[in-house]
Amino acid sequence: NAGVTQTPKFQVLKTGQSMTLQCAQDMNHEYMSWYRQDPGMGLRLIHYSVGAGITDQGEVPNGYNVSRSTTEDFPLRLLSAAPSQTSVYFCASSYADHRAAYNEQFFGPGTRLTVL
């Protein structure tokens, strides 16, 4: 059981370049999400998905796209990178059982992105 995996671990981009951050989970979780972590700002939700074919915007979605074609994968696309997108990006997944008292989220190890 690999849990939540993210690639790459580090990435440096130039302004205007595009790239995709990969996220995969092998726990058959319905819910997947992307956060960015910035100093003094905590974790802010970018986009999330509650199943294949279903995505929605979080708190800071501008400049990012997502899709969910399979249960396992939830890639995050930066269409035209900007220095303001320099951050550490975390993917997380969990079950989406609304009858449960809570659904524990499992986090990937993160991708550290620098945009020059």
Add this chain to the structure above:
Amino acid sequence: GDSVTQMEGPVTLSEEAFLTINCTYTATGYPSLFWYVQYPGEGLQLLLKATKADDKGSNKGFEATYRKETTSFHLEKGSVQVSDSAVYFCALSESGGSNYKLTFGKGTLLTVNP
């Protein structure tokens, strides 16, 4: 909307000192409350949880009690170790249909010196 406010750091303690990190929340309904920990260079992992008022979550010597009357969930540990150095996040999730979505506080960096 929901929000979580936690004590700003950084917090620096000596080994075996007592730790408190304050956390208060604003939410509609009856949220579940969590503390997540992030060790250097790693992702977040769940440290402890409480799903209803007066519940006490505990793990690895850390404790937090869900206080509905003060809307608080303060993290405590009686004797910290160097290995507890990490960033600690308080978080909540609403009950019901969106109980998988988390709202985080800004995090508190704890450094424990030998």
